[in-house]
Amino acid sequence: MRIDIITCIPEMFTGTVDQSILKRAADKGLAHIHVHNLRDYAINKHNQIDDYAFGGGAGMVLMIEPIDKCISELKAQRDYDEVIYMSPDGELLSQNISNELSLHNNIILLCGHYKGVDERVREYLVTREISIGDYVLTGGELAAAVVADSVIRLIPGVMNDETSALTDSFQDNLVAPPVYTRPAEYKGWKVPEVLTSGHTAKIEDWRFDQAVERTRMKRPDLLGKDSEV
């Protein structure tokens, strides 16, 4: 998979997309992130990429021309499944959306800034809009990093233990069961006995019951959604 990120602050991606699991995904040749600086597509020698809004009002608007130039250049090189605009009024990111996106070969994530992008970008160039929550960030960069991370970790082979992404919270509309590691007892606080019993079937049953119970306690809203229980 290839994810192209278009941004006017490429520096925001250093130290995130080149670390940890995302780095491992790139090293294994499974997923690559390419960050493009919108200023490289500026329309004039002043490196202009934004302008005042027609009709007045505070705040600058990212211009359509640099964005179109960048997207067109990318599209000339390969086909893209989606051109996604990161926006607080987009569809709310969920595990289902991440699963769906992880099946694509190439996607573009476009980060807005200031007052956003010229509406014609959304109308003519973007195929989908995603929000990471009902709050407004200063730009789409952090949201794009969240999408890239949640999608790439789902690609088979990226995680060490193939099953680990499948047992994540939300994967079956259930939150994950609790996990423990050594020591089995610390300050008198004990690990549930079943986990050290070596009885695989009982452990699986216990984990499922815990996941259901936790979902009831913490996220009862998930149980309505075509739930497993």
Ligand code: ADE
């Ligand atoms: N850009 C600004 N706020 C955002 C949000 N909540 N989700 C996605 N992109 C954004």
